Amino acid sequence: MPHVPYNPKLLSAIVDRINVGVFVVDRDMHVLVWNYFMESHSGRPAEKVVGHDLFEAFPELPKKWLERKIRSVFILRNFAFTSWEHRPYLFRFRHNRPITGGADYMHQSCTFQPILAQNGEVEAVCVSIFDVTDTSMYHNRLQATLAELREMSFCDELTGLFNRRHIEHHLQREFHRFKRYGSALSLLMFDVDEFKAINDIHGHLVGDEILREVAKRAQSCVRGTDFVGRYGGEEFVVVLTNTRCKGAMVLAERIRVAIGSTPVECDQAKVPVTVSVGVAEAEAAAMQRHEALIQCADTALYESKRAGKNCVTIYDEHPNAANG
Amino acid sequence: MNSTATNLVETYQFDDDEQDALREVVNIAMGRAGASLAQILDTFVRLSVPFVHIAGVTEVSGAIGDMLGQETNVIAVRQAFYNSLRGEAIIIFDRKGSRALAGLMGYDKRTDGYIEQEVLLDVSNVLVGACLGGIADQFDMQLSYYAPAIMFEGGSVDDLLKEDRVPWTHALLLEIEFEVEGSGINCHMVILTPEESIGLIREQLHTILESI
Amino acid sequence: MAIPVLIVDDSAMSRKMMSRALPAGMDYEITEAANGEEALSAWHAGKGDIILLDLTMPVMDGYTTLEKIKTESLDAFVIVVSADIQPKAKERVKKLGAVAFMKKPIDKKALATVLKKYAPLQ
Numbered sequence: 001m002p003h004v005p006y007n008p009k010l011l012s013a014i015v016d017r018i019n020v021g022v023f024v025v026d027r028d029m030h031v032l033v034w035n036y037f038m039e040s041h042s043g044r045p046a047e048k049v050v051g052h053d054l055f056e057a058f059p060e061l062p063k064k065w066l067e068r069k070i071r072s073v074f075i076l077r078n079f080a081f082t083s084w085e086h087r088p089y090l091f092r093f094r095h096n097r098p099i100t101g102g103a104d105y106m107h108q109s110c111t112f113q114p115i116l117a118q119n120g121e122v123e124a125v126c127v128s129i130f131d132v133t134d135t136s137m138y139h140n141r142l143q144a145t146l147a148e149l150r151e152m153s154f155c156d157e158l159t160g161l162f163n164r165r166h167i168e169h170h171l172q173r174e175f176h177r178f179k180r181y182g183s184a185l186s187l188l189m190f191d192v193d194e195f196k197a198i199n200d201i202h203g204h205l206v207g208d209e210i211l212r213e214v215a216k217r218a219q220s221c222v223r224g225t226d227f228v229g230r231y232g233g234e235e236f237v238v239v240l241t242n243t244r245c246k247g248a249m250v251l252a253e254r255i256r257v258a259i260g261s262t263p264v265e266c267d268q269a270k271v272p273v274t275v276s277v278g279v280a281e282a283e284a285a286a287m288q289r290h291e292a293l294i295q296c297a298d299t300a301l302y303e304s305k306r307a308g309k310n311c312v313t314i315y316d317e318h319p320n321a322a323n324g
Numbered sequence: 325m326n327s328t329a330t331n332l333v334e335t336y337q338f339d340d341d342e343q344d345a346l347r348e349v350v351n352i353a354m355g356r357a358g359a360s361l362a363q364i365l366d367t368f369v370r371l372s373v374p375f376v377h378i379a380g381v382t383e384v385s386g387a388i389g390d391m392l393g394q395e396t397n398v399i400a401v402r403q404a405f406y407n408s409l410r411g412e413a414i415i416i417f418d419r420k421g422s423r424a425l426a427g428l429m430g431y432d433k434r435t436d437g438y439i440e441q442e443v444l445l446d447v448s449n450v451l452v453g454a455c456l457g458g459i460a461d462q463f464d465m466q467l468s469y470y471a472p473a474i475m476f477e478g479g480s481v482d483d484l485l486k487e488d489r490v491p492w493t494h495a496l497l498l499e500i501e502f503e504v505e506g507s508g509i510n511c512h513m514v515i516l517t518p519e520e521s522i523g524l525i526r527e528q529l530h531t532i533l534e535s536i
Numbered sequence: 537m538a539i540p541v542l543i544v545d546d547s548a549m550s551r552k553m554m555s556r557a558l559p560a561g562m563d564y565e566i567t568e569a570a571n572g573e574e575a576l577s578a579w580h581a582g583k584g585d586i587i588l589l590d591l592t593m594p595v596m597d598g599y600t601t602l603e604k605i606k607t608e609s610l611d612a613f614v615i616v617v618s619a620d621i622q623p624k625a626k627e628r629v630k631k632l633g634a635v636a637f638m639k640k641p642i643d644k645k646a647l648a649t650v651l652k653k654y655a656p657l658q
Contacts, residue, residue, distance in 0.1 A: 072364060072450075075363065076360050076363070076364070076450060076453070076454065077457075078360070078449065078450060078453035078454060078457065079449070079453055079468075079469050080446070080449060081445070081449060081471035081472060083442075083445070083471060083473070085441075086439075086441060086442040086445070087442070109471065111471065205397075340548075341548075341549070344547050344548050344549050345547075345549045347547060348547045348549055348550050348619075348640075351547070351592060351619040351640070352619040352640050352641065354619065354620075355618065355619035355620045355621050355622075355639070355640070356621070358620055358621075358622055359620075359621045359622040359623075362622035362623065362624060363622075363623075367624070368622065368624040368625070368628075369622060371592055371619075371620055372592075373546070373592055373593070373594050532549075533549065536549065536552050536553055536556060
């Protein structure tokens, strides 16, 4: 309660013309006050709105949610708030960017204030609507820029290995070199066995920890010139330049053992982890593009899964021949 | 924390009577907050015994770190208040329980991330308004509130309080826990007011103690 | 003859407020307890013809204390004085057999009205 009796005319002028939407409703959701901001943005003059049911006058409002929100202020005698981050707007008002554009409607954050009667009961709720379109646009632009940055980086956040985009890029280059100069090129593709089950049993945090550990163990097996990356959720690849099938097989087996020999220790559990591995060597005749090499490694990986997991399969054009 | 700072915090500590009185004031305010929450959720809310303490910066960030650090699946909401008292409330929810909260508040089953956040902001707002409102009423004070905001979602605790950049040396720390019975919904509320407000609270506590 | 009144609350200030709220003109023998355990000992020692009981206490809370007392003696005259004022708290307390549920800070007049139900005083 103001201790100094303000000039009501002055207050009235301020509330009416302040650059914030102000309207007041009583317990029956009838509008008691409708200021100039509300008038000019809604196109509805005060005479047409005051005294009417808010939701009848504005059927586009999310009645169920908004009514509950306002009622909670009457019941709990508490302030309430809404943020554009969760509800971009209450009213469909046009924003202040008729030329520059960028948003569909004005984005709004709102405050709901209890107005107390002499007896301490809430007799009305005053709603203030703030135009936050600029804030929300800056925020969205920032998010988009961050997403772009993330995309442009080479590494996978979780494991620190190269990300898929970079793998494709690198493999494409190496394949091109292979085609041109005839140097050997092999690809290893491996995948954590039963990963979905592990996540379901131990939770995603343990799952993440396992991926990190698998990445570490794989990296510890490779040479400087080899390239380890995270291809998918629980899928990894190793690009081996100047390496033939036999050499790739040796490395594949080394990785398989490094990962499978001891369980991964996380806070809550010791989880045994194994991987299935597919190995493929680039063949000039059979492969025209780098995708073919990936496809073959993938097929070999699939064979490993079928063969009972925790094993290595080399891609063979004639699958009935013996595998390593 | 160096020894001069420790001594400073010592001299600002409440004595037994003041602590007791403040705990009772907070108890009564919590009762109001619990009742408000129970009303909107239509359930029973279990209230803890409040912890009341004047703490230096390191202790405060340590206390918050403890509450956040143990559970990696938490969301924290921050809401500031001003007027007679200035300060911030931090409400920490366990993620698992918070999904059930949306259901209790009548949101439909599809709890996407935004709905979950909105629900937590609403619940925090109810708790802060009722609890601080209850304290303000008993102290014959006026309080106003800022909108609540998501402060922390499974990130790093170090980002929360920059120990070398806060404008206070000690603060009043109130720790309260609410649990919605049988649902796993559980939240901790920490209310912090910096030293400038502590003097005012001390005065009010004496007014209450002398009136008995 | 002094009426044994047992006041149970973990807050010293609250216990003081409750004893000040007792209606004048009567002799009381007041015993204070800071938690449920202490309360039960005092009650077993015959100190609690009238019991004023807080709900939120450490060691043993008010609900448990009330339940234990009521299990042993259906006649026990227990008034719950609580900061926790949610409707379900009141329900629970009434179900457990409390004579009354009063909110804090305790109101002298309200307490006097409740105590009218205490037979030996009538």
